[in-house]
Structures are given as structure tokens and as C-alpha cells.
Amino acid sequence: MLLEIRRLTVEFQTAGEHVRAVDEVSLDIGQGEVVGLVGESGSGKTTLGLAITRLVPEPPARILQGEVQFDGEDLLRVPRHELYQVRGGRIAYVFQEPSTSLNPVMTVGRQLVEMIDLHTTSRKAAARTRAIELLGHVGIPAPEERMTSYPHELSGGMKQRVMIAMAIASRPRLLVADEPTTALDVTLERQIVALLKRLQQELRLSILVISHSIHLVKQLADRIAVMKEGRLVEQGSTGQVLTQPRHEYTQHLLAAQPKVAALEGTL
Amino acid sequence: MPRINFAKQNLWVWIGATVIVSLTVVAVAAPLLATHDPDAIQLSEALLSPSAVHWLGTDSLGRDLYSRLLFGARISLLVGVGAVGVAILIGVALGLVAGWYGGFVDSLMMRAVDVMLCFPTFFLLLAIVAMVGQSVGNIILIIGLTGWMGVTRLVRAEVLSLKEREFIQAARVLGMRPTRIMWRHLLPNALSPIVVSTTLGIGSAILVESGLSFLGLGVQPPTPSWGNLLIDAKGTLGVAWWQTTFPGAAILITVLAFNLLGEGLRERFGRS
Numbered sequence: 147m148l149l150e151i152r153r154l155t156v157e158f159q160t161a162g163e164h165v166r167a168v169d170e171v172s173l174d175i176g177q178g179e180v181v182g183l184v185g186e187s188g189s190g191k192t193t194l195g196l197a198i199t200r201l202v203p204e205p206p207a208r209i210l211q212g213e214v215q216f217d218g219e220d221l222l223r224v225p226r227h228e229l230y231q232v233r234g235g236r237i238a239y240v241f242q243e244p245s246t247s248l249n250p251v252m253t254v255g256r257q258l259v260e261m262i263d264l265h266t267t268s269r270k271a272a273a274r275t276r277a278i279e280l281l282g283h284v285g286i287p288a289p290e291e292r293m294t295s296y297p298h299e300l301s302g303g304m305k306q307r308v309m310i311a312m313a314i315a316s317r318p319r320l321l322v323a324d325e326p327t328t329a330l331d332v333t334l335e336r337q338i339v340a341l342l343k344r345l346q347q348e349l350r351l352s353i354l355v356i357s358h359s360i361h362l363v364k365q366l367a368d369r370i371a372v373m374k375e376g377r378l379v380e381q382g383s384t385g386q387v388l389t390q391p392r393h394e395y396t397q398h399l400l401a402a403q404p405k406v407a408a409l410e411g412t413l
Numbered sequence: 414m415p416r417i418n419f420a421k422q423n424l425w426v427w428i429g430a431t432v433i434v435s436l437t438v439v440a441v442a443a444p445l446l447a448t449h450d451p452d453a454i455q456l457s458e459a460l461l462s463p464s465a466v467h468w469l470g471t472d473s474l475g476r477d478l479y480s481r482l483l484f485g486a487r488i489s490l491l492v493g494v495g496a497v498g499v500a501i502l503i504g505v506a507l508g509l510v511a512g513w514y515g516g517f518v519d520s521l522m523m524r525a526v527d528v529m530l531c532f533p534t535f536f537l538l539l540a541i542v543a544m545v546g547q548s549v550g551n552i553i554l555i556i557g558l559t560g561w562m563g564v565t566r567l568v569r570a571e572v573l574s575l576k577e578r579e580f581i582q583a584a585r586v587l588g589m590r591p592t593r594i595m596w597r598h599l600l601p602n603a604l605s606p607i608v609v610s611t612t613l614g615i616g617s618a619i620l621v622e623s624g625l626s627f628l629g630l631g632v633q634p635p636t637p638s639w640g641n642l643l644i645d646a647k648g649t650l651g652v653a654w655w656q657t658t659f660p661g662a663a664i665l666i667t668v669l670a671f672n673l674l675g676e677g678l679r680e681r682f683g684r685s
Binding site for chain 1: 582583587597598604
């Protein structure tokens with residue numbers, strides 16, 4: 147197993163109230179495996195993704211107990227300066243809002259080069275070459291010209307591709323993709339899903355894909371875990387969760403999805 | 414960084430900028446432009462009114478006012494820029510740290526700001542100058558050390574709003590250390606208000622220096638700062654109008670220029 151989360155509990159404390167955003171969650175992700183994490187908003191799935199590398203804001207959050215075994219070490223117990231190497235290094239993230247996730251006053255190229263500098267030992271010229279290569283790799287046309295573009299000059303889909311390029315720059319083992327397509331339209335969603343699939347195979351990447359949409363998750367995931375009010379209520383292979391959901395909540399989630407197949411039949 | 418559209422910039426900003434650039438050129442080229450040695454005393458030519466030889470007249474010791482005014486520009490601009498430089502350095506560093514870390518660190522620093530703001534600045538300045546002496550370096554340091562509070566608040570407020578933005582969160586997630594995030598990602602995005610307050614600050618630092626000099630606690634005479642020129646003129650106010658008018662006008666025009674530019678930039682950045 148690449149990642150073994152054991153009984154992880156994260157609590158938020160606001161105005162004297164204690165809320166368990168993540169409650170004794172245990173989840174495994176194997177080498178090269180794609181695990182989908184679904185649940186409605188507020189179910190704690192994003193907090194779980196962040197807590198893996200201790201990115202939850204402490205305070206108000208507090209990691210009460212649990213283990214996050216990654217590559218043989220417990221990330222909850224390593225010293226903080228080692229976490230800087232893990233974040234964006236061996237564990238990379240892609241988020242929902244590509245339009246605001248890039249620094250508006252720096253060119254795409256400089257941000258990508260900075261990222262490569264941060265996590266590898268390559269020299270400046272090599273980092274630039276690698277940056278161009280990465281942009282091409284994630285399907286950005288004319289990558290060399292795009293290096294000098296500012297984020298506002300790119301479309302939403304392009305920006306998400308740049309974010310993905312930044313995420314894979316350090317050759318991570320695990321990619322946490324939190325609502326990677328929610329801000330994009332359907333056509334772009336397909337393209338990003340195809341890109342993630344391709345990268346997963348080429349780089350033997352493990353992916354934790356987090357979304358409220360089972361429709362998105364089922365296109366990527368080998369296994370699906372369902373989260374509700376901080377607890378994992380069900381997990382199993384994608385086929386099994388989709389066709390024979392055991393938990394009542396999963397059945398509700400499935401019923402809430404638009405019947406794309408039925409609609410396509412009528413068109 | 415907002416791209417400056419030159420066609421739409423209003424006239425006053427341009428006037429301000431032009432005056433500042435010309436003043437800088439004049440200050441740098443003072444030895445070339447001066448017609449006399451600014452410190453040469455010539456008692457036989459005391460208190461002459463403006464003429465072809467002494468363009469702006471002479472003071473009570475017969476020194477050429479035009480030449481002194483040119484060299485005074487050097488001192489006044491140096492003090493203005495230097496003092497604001499010190500203030501910005503302190504203010505930016507404290508503001509970044511307070512805004513980023515928040516909590517106890519933030520409270521401590523903001524209380525320090527509140528305490529500093531409680532002192533009547535000018536009297537604090539007078540007291541410190543009286544203690545440490547009046548070299549140009551000291552004056553710059555002291556004006557800077559009593560003027561960083563506004564910048565600190567400004568930068569802190571900017572950081573507070575920026576640090577919730579996704580790209581700063583993204584920087585954390587990508588494994589960047591706080592110092593790197595602060596200098597490479599927060600500071601460049603907070604630059605426009607800093608530029609504005611720098612510009613406005615230089616104007617007011619020049620005024621403070623003039624005030625200090627006028628009270629005899631500024632740059633040590635005979636070094637010709639604009640404030641010093643005014644104090645030299647104090648005794649002859651009734652007979653030699655040129656001695657107060659020209660240095661006064663120089664101060665007025667300079668401070669006005671910096672204010673025009675600063676206000677113009679503020680409006681410009683505010684709009685984008």
C-alpha cells in the first residue's frame with residue numbers, strides 16, 4: 147500500500163463548539179490505484195484530503211488521532227520541515243478553482259520553474275526545458291510561447307492544465323484531485339478526465355479524486371469510498387458501489403445523479 | 414501588475430512625475446548647474462537681491478542662494494527617499510509577518526503600532542535628535558523609525574485579504590515555505606498600495622526634515638538643506654524676501670509633486 151490512513155480524526159473548534167469533520171476514517175490507496183471519494187459538500191472529504199499532509203489550518207482544526215502511513219512513514223508524526231518536501235513533492239494537489247489558483251502577477255513559466263526548483267535539484271536552464279516539456283505533456287499547444295503568458299491570458303481549461311503540470315512537475319507518487327473539473331464545462335471535464343487517465347498510466351500515479359459527483363468519479367476510479375458527516379459509510383470497487391450499493395446513503399447519492407444514459411437515448 | 418495606459422493618465426500625475434524627475438536630475442547634477450560654491454562666504458556680497466550674477470540673490474553671509482538651493486535639493490531628496498526607505502523596509506517586514514501568522518504575533522505587533530502612534534511624532538523626533546545628534550544618516554534613520562506604522566497596517570491588511578486567495582493556498586499546498594510565499598507571492602501582489610504610500614511618504618518626510626531643520630534640529634548647518642535655508646532667512650525676513658520665498662517654493666513644489674503623483678497612482682491602482 148502506498149497510503150494507509152488509519153482512524154484519522156480531525157476536529158474543528160468554533161465558538162466553543164467541537165465538530166468532527168473527519169471521524170475515524172480509514173482508507174487505503176495502492177500503488178497506481180485511483181480511489182474516488184464522494185459525498186455531499188460539508189461531508190469532510192476536502193478536509194480528509196488536506197489532513198493527509200497536515201494542511202488543515204491548526205487552529206481552528208486539530209488532528210485528534212490516527213495515522214497516515216505514506217511510503218513507510220507516518221506523516222502526522224514527521225517534523226514540519228519534512229512536510230514541505232512531501233507537499234507538492236511526493237504528494238501533489240489539484241484544486242477546483244484554476245482561475246484563482248495561479249499568482250496573477252507572475253508568468254505561467256516562472257511559476258512552473260519555481261515549482262521545479264522547489265522540489266528537484268535541476269539547474270535553471272534544465273528547469274526551463276522541463277517546464278516547457280511539462281506544458282506540452284498536459285496538452286497545452288505552443289508550450290514555449292505560453293511560458294511567458296500571464297494567468298489572465300489563459301482560458302479556464304488551460305489554467306487547470308497548468309495546475310496539473312505544476313502538480314506533476316515533481317513526479318509525485320500520489321495526486322489528490324479535489325473537484326478538479328467542477329469549475330469547468332462538460333467538454334472540458336471530458337478533456338481533463340482523459341488527461342488525468344493518461345498521466346495516471348504514464349507515470350504510474352496513484353490518484354485520490356474527490357468530488358460530489360459520482361458521475362465524475364466513476365470515470366476515473368478503481369474503487370469508490372463514500373463519505374457522510376465525517377464518516378466513511380461505504381467503500382468498494384467502482385462496479386460494486388455503483389450496481390450494488392450497500393448503504394442507504396449511497397443509494398440516495400446515486401439516485402440524485404442525472405440519468406445521462408436515459409437522456410442520450412431520447413436525443 | 415496593472416498596465417499603465419498613458420493616454421488616460423490625467424494631467425496632474427504627469428506634472429507631478431515631470432517635476433520629480435527634473436528635481437532628481439537637478440539634485441544629481443548640482444555641481445554642474447551651480448554658479449557658485451554653495452558654502453563660500455562673501456560678506457561684501459551679503460543680502461543682494463536677485464541679479465544676473467546671483468540669480469536668486471544671496472543670504473546674510475553672502476552665499477549664493479541659487480547654488481545653495483541646488484545642493485539643498487540633494488539633501489532634502491536624500492532624506493525623503495532614505496527615510497521612507499527605512500520606514501517601508503520595517504513596515505513591509507512587520508506587516509507581512511503580522512498578516513501571515515496572525516494570532517498572538519499579530520496582536521503583539523499591532524499593539525506595538527498602536528503604542529507608536531500614541532506618541533506625538535514630531536516631539537518624539539525632537540527628543541531623539543537631541544539625544545543622538547544631527548547627522549544626515551541619523552535624521553534619515555529617525556524619520557524612518559517613527560514613520561513605519563502606516564505601512565505596517567497597510568501591508569497587514571493587504572496580506573489578510575490575499576492569504577485567503579486560492580493561489581496563496583495553492584503555494585502552501587505546493588510545499589512552499591512561509592518566507593518564500595511572503596516574499597515571492599504576497600509582496601508582489603501587495604505592491605500597488607506600497608508604491609502609493611512610498612510616494613506620499615517621501616513628500617511628508619521632506620516636510621518633516623524641513624520642520625526639524627527650521628527648529629535647528631535637522632541637518633547640521635552649514636550643509637544646505639531646504640529647511641536650513643529657511644532658518645538662515647529668519648533674521649532677515651523683512652528685508653530679503655528672496656531668502657524665504659525660493660526655498661519655501663522649492664519645498665512646496667516638491668511636496669506637491671509627490672502628493673500629485675501619489676494620489677494619481679492611488680486612483681489608478683484603485684480602479685484596476
